[in-house]
Amino acid sequence: MPTPTDAKPAMPVIExxxxxxxxxxKTVLKExxxxxxxxxxxxxxxxxxxxKTTILRLVMTLEGLTDGYIYIDGAPLVYEQRDGKxxxxxxxxxxxxxxxxxxxxxxxxxxxxxxxxxxxxxxxxHVLGINKRDAIDRxxxxxxxxxLPDKTDAHPTALSGGQQQRVAIARALAMDPEILLLxxxxxxxxxxxxxxxxxVLRDVAATTDVTMLIVTHEMSFARDVSHRVMMxxxxxxxxxxxxxxxxTNPAKERTKKFLAAVLRDA
Amino acid sequence: xxRLPGLMGVLSxxxxxxxxxxxxxxxxxxxxxxxxxxxxxxxxxxTLVVTVVGTLIAAVLGLIIxxxxxxxxxxxxxxxxxxxxxxxxxxxxxxLLVVFYGFVWMEPMAIALLVYGVHYSTYMSEVYRAGxxxxxxxxxEATTALSLSAVRTWQRVIIPQALRSTVPSLGNYAISMFKxxxxxxxxSVMEMVTTALEIGGFTYRYIxxxxxxxxxxxxxxxxxxxxxxxxxxxxAYAY
Numbered sequence: 083m084p085t086p087t088d089a090k091p092a093m094p095v096i097e098x099x100x101x102x103x104x105x106x107x108k109t110v111l112k113e114x115x116x117x118x119x120x121x122x123x124x125x126x127x128x129x130x131x132x133x134k135t136t137i138l139r140l141v142m143t144l145e146g147l148t149d150g151y152i153y154i155d156g157a158p159l160v161y162e163q164r165d166g167k168x169x170x171x172x173x174x175x176x177x178x179x180x181x182x183x184x185x186x187x188x189x190x191x192x193x194x195x196x197x198x199x200x201x202x203x204x205x206x207x208h209v210l211g212i213n214k215r216d217a218i219d220r221x222x223x224x225x226x227x228x229x230l231p232d233k234t235d236a237h238p239t240a241l242s243g244g245q246q247q248r249v250a251i252a253r254a255l256a257m258d259p260e261i262l263l264l265x266x267x268x269x270x271x272x273x274x275x276x277x278x279x280x281x282v283l284r285d286v287a288a289t290t291d292v293t294m295l296i297v298t299h300e301m302s303f304a305r306d307v308s309h310r311v312m313m314x315x316x317x318x319x320x321x322x323x324x325x326x327x328x329x330t331n332p333a334k335e336r337t338k339k340f341l342a343a344v345l346r347d348a
Numbered sequence: 349x350x351r352l353p354g355l356m357g358v359l360s361x362x363x364x365x366x367x368x369x370x371x372x373x374x375x376x377x378x379x380x381x382x383x384x385x386x387x388x389x390x391x392x393x394x395t396l397v398v399t400v401v402g403t404l405i406a407a408v409l410g411l412i413i414x415x416x417x418x419x420x421x422x423x424x425x426x427x428x429x430x431x432x433x434x435x436x437x438x439x440x441x442x443x444l445l446v447v448f449y450g451f452v453w454m455e456p457m458a459i460a461l462l463v464y465g466v467h468y469s470t471y472m473s474e475v476y477r478a479g480x481x482x483x484x485x486x487x488x489e490a491t492t493a494l495s496l497s498a499v500r501t502w503q504r505v506i507i508p509q510a511l512r513s514t515v516p517s518l519g520n521y522a523i524s525m526f527k528x529x530x531x532x533x534x535x536s537v538m539e540m541v542t543t544a545l546e547i548g549g550f551t552y553r554y555i556x557x558x559x560x561x562x563x564x565x566x567x568x569x570x571x572x573x574x575x576x577x578x579x580x581x582x583x584a585y586a587y
Contacts, residue, residue, distance in 0.1 A: 144489050181495040191490035195508040204504060205494035257494065 244275025405465025410472030
């Protein structure tokens with residue numbers, strides 16, 4: 083089946099073009115332009131309300147797009163330009179693209195009515211059409227990978243926050259996403275389990291070439307795993323560079339002040 | 349019109365007729381025992397059937413209504429909402445009579461099942477709506493993140509979670525429906541109270557039959573309440 087990737091292999095995996103997002107009358111993102119290359123791991127940093135999470139939610143189609151375009155592998159995700167007009171893309175096309183995108187949430191959002199295994203195999207079986215045996219095998223591998231091989235039949239409510247988040251990571255990975263969105267995945271966790279979750283993500287980063295778009299307050303994690311860090315303020319990217327530059331020698335005064343504030347807390 | 353085979357026996361003399369001249373006794377045990385089978389028969393054949401089948405119809409239809417209101421485009425959802433409001437806010441007796449006289453070809457028992465089922469579905473749809481609203485946004489977002497289809501999302505994630513909190517309310521409506529069955533007198537379906545009055549018509553004794561009907565209502569309602577309670581507790585432990 084031809085996909086947009088086959089047609090244009092050099093396409094960035096994510097492209098934001100003149101993206102604008104308003105909630106009611108409040109403008110959260112404005113004239114936002116950036117691209118992310120295949121396999122790149124990019125961390126978004128910035129003060130709360132700067133629009134970091136909104137960017138992830140736009141990519142996952144959890145929010146409507148006020149203006150502009152988002153492209154996944156060169157294909158329009160929400161709106162496309164047709165005869166000079168901005169028209170919504172078909173639900174089918176959107177689904178085709180979002181299937182390649184996985185997301186891990188701050189609040190885990192595991193399905194409490196299913197066991198850990200059921201949480202993980204649900205989408206691979208019913209969305210990707212993988213047969214149940216293979217899906218279960220893969221789930222076991224992933225649970226091994228996130229360090230919870232014996233929790234297959236547990237219900238999420240019986241797990242600690244850190245364990246739930248690791249299951250959520252396994253669930254997202256079970257879909258073999260090209261893009262993994264990590265939305266403050268350690269913010270709801272007790273400090274002592276944050277390390278475990280971040281270790282799992284470091285492993286994922288080291289052993290796969292999945293493109294990652296990360297929102298986090300864990301600066302050392304951002305520094306270790308990212309290829310690039312983007313500093314947002316007031317709905318705009320004010321600086322984008324490799325982590326070394328951002329953390330040791332940022333170009334913008336605003337970045338310096340922000341980092342000074344968060345690193346002092348840490 | 350007499351539709352009481354048991355009493356036909358009384359009237360034809362094959363069964364001992366109760367002493368209908370006794371107008372001084374408040375309560376006659378012999379008469380109570382004599383009419384008990386007839387009362388139980390009307391309970392099992394009419395009241396219980398209407399309640400159980402009516403509850404099943406209401407539970408399924410109520411869920412369908414709640415989902416339709418959620419997924420249909422606005423104007424259609426509005427239409428469903430107001431149709432349900434209309435049914436919920438008019439008395440069940442009026443609905444029974446309208447269907448009874450409007451569709452004369454329908455069996456009274458079929459009318460009973462239909463009207464009780466539909467009437468209570470509009471109450472149950474509200475319970476389901478609250479249950480659906482109570483499912484956290486994060487659950488919907490997780491289904492989007494996993495690209496689950498709408499059908500799968502409802503079937504595997506939303507409905508199972510919505511149902512958990514609805515069991516007690518649905519149980520209460522089942523009991524309400526049960527206690528509303530005497531309205532069937534309006535369309536001459538022989539449920540318990542109608543049967544009691546019918547027997548009284550022949551024997552001039554009412555206290556025994558009405559009391560028996562009351563006791564059966566109490567026992568069955570209480571039994572259902574206990575059952576619902578147990579189910580609720582089991583669901584609470586399910587996960």
